[in-house]
Amino acid sequence: xNTIGFILERHSDLCVVSDSPLLDTKILLCHVIECxxxxxxxxxxxxxxxxxxxxxxxxxxxxxxxxxxxxxxxxKGFWSLNLRVSKSTLIPRPETELLIEKALELPLLENxxxxxxxxxxxxxxxxxxxxxxxxxxxxIEIQRDALRIAEANRASHHVKNVKFLHGDWYQPVLDQKYHxxxxxxxxxANGDKHLSNMxxxxxxxxxxxxxxxxMRDLTHIICKSPEYLLNGGWMLTEHGSxxxxxxxxxxxxxxxxxxxxxxxxxxxxxxxxxxxP
Numbered sequence: 001x002n003t004i005g006f007i008l009e010r011h012s013d014l015c016v017v018s019d020s021p022l023l024d025t026k027i028l029l030c031h032v033i034e035c036x037x038x039x040x041x042x043x044x045x046x047x048x049x050x051x052x053x054x055x056x057x058x059x060x061x062x063x064x065x066x067x068x069x070x071x072x073x074x075x076k077g078f079w080s081l082n083l084r085v086s087k088s089t090l091i092p093r094p095e096t097e098l099l100i101e102k103a104l105e106l107p108l109l110e111n112x113x114x115x116x117x118x119x120x121x122x123x124x125x126x127x128x129x130x131x132x133x134x135x136x137x138x139x140i141e142i143q144r145d146a147l148r149i150a151e152a153n154r155a156s157h158h159v160k161n162v163k164f165l166h167g168d169w170y171q172p173v174l175d176q177k178y179h180x181x182x183x184x185x186x187x188x189a190n191g192d193k194h195l196s197n198m199x200x201x202x203x204x205x206x207x208x209x210x211x212x213x214x215m216r217d218l219t220h221i222i223c224k225s226p227e228y229l230l231n232g233g234w235m236l237t238e239h240g241s242x243x244x245x246x247x248x249x250x251x252x253x254x255x256x257x258x259x260x261x262x263x264x265x266x267x268x269x270x271x272x273x274x275x276x277p
Contacts (some may be wrong), residue, residue: 004029004098005044007140012061017066024069031073032056033072033103050242067202079127080081088145092123095264096184099238099271100127102262103182106234106273110134110197112179116227117169117221118142119208122150122162124182132188137162140172143206169221170228183221189214222250229276236273244269 007166018140026037033048046155048056059072070076070091076083079100085091093200108236111137116125119139124237129137139162141147150164165172188208198209210217218239219252239247246260251259254273264270 002048002050003034003044004040004048007048007056008040008044013060014063016089017064024063027069028056028059028063028072029232030074032059053242071202074108076121078123080130081123081126081157083121083123083126083151084149084156085121086145087202088143088151088204089121089149090203095266095268095270096124096128097236098262098264099124099182099184099236100131102271102273103128103180103234103236104131106180108135108179108234111136113177113230114138114180114182115173115178116140116187117183118207118217119150119164120146122153122164122185124184125162126150126153126157126159127170128182129159130157133161134177135161135254138173138176139164140167141171142166142168143204146207169217173228177228177233179230179233181221181225181229181235182237183235186210186223187214187218187219187240187243214243215246218243218247219250223254224245226254226256226276227266231277232275234273235277236269236271239269241270244272245271247272 008025011022011025014024015074025180026040030037032052048121062072070085070093071087072267074084076085078091079097114135119125119141122139123136125139139150144166147164147166154162172185186208187210190209190212248259248261251274257277259274261269
């Protein structure tokens with residue numbers, strides 16, 4: 001059968017890989033037939049064309065294998081944006097929105113210069129730039145495929161106050177200083193048990209793993225950051241739930257003041273910030 005109603009009944013097959021099997025089925029179905037979810041139940045007798053059914057079955061098969069919905073549709077919602085993603089980028093996560101919230105609370109100038117290290121699909125810097133259109137924003141990414149996705153997101157959302165640069169962490173901006181540096185770097189330890197998680201199996205290892213203890217990239221960007229911050233400038237980093245104390249120690253070891261760690265909605269340490277004197 002190829003009606004919408006019959007296809008929706010197949011959602012139970014996804015229970016082995018998803019906590020939201022019906023929603024996943026709706027998203028894939030709407031992606032294929034290009035209609036909003038609210039229209040599905042009003043058109044349950046609609047028959048998919050042979051091409052639409054073939055496309056849906058392929059996406060459904062891939063979802064059964066554990067592939068994330070965002071990679072199947074090519075998009076993921078983050079903050080107020082619908083962002084393009086690919087297997088060259090990390091999928092933006094809800095907990096990262098805490099970093100956006102804390103950055104927007106900082107006492108920054110109207111024309112503040114902001115740097116995002118390891119921008120990926122551009123989620124953080126694009127969200128900030130949309131909220132603060134007078135900020136002067138830069139995103140740096142070492143993976144060229146990810147950089148192309150970030151640029152496509154910038155263009156599709158008509159963001160004018162962001163530029164993206166290719167390079168390794170601070171390398172493209174050696175002579176620049178900023179009012180704010182933000183980053184969601186890799187922070188998973190090599191061999192961490194979570195890497196076998198169904199969704200993580202499909203995401204780029206370069207965006208996840210950071211040395212034997214997960215602290216390699218955090219250590220580098222935090223310890224180098226005072227060279228790239230103006231007096232009174234701020235840094236915010238996302239990190240693992242068990243890394244809060246280590247990250248605070250790093251901030252304090254290089255002279256940051258007002259160092260604080262904030263928990264996400266699950267009550268887990270997620271974002272640490274500090275100010276240079």
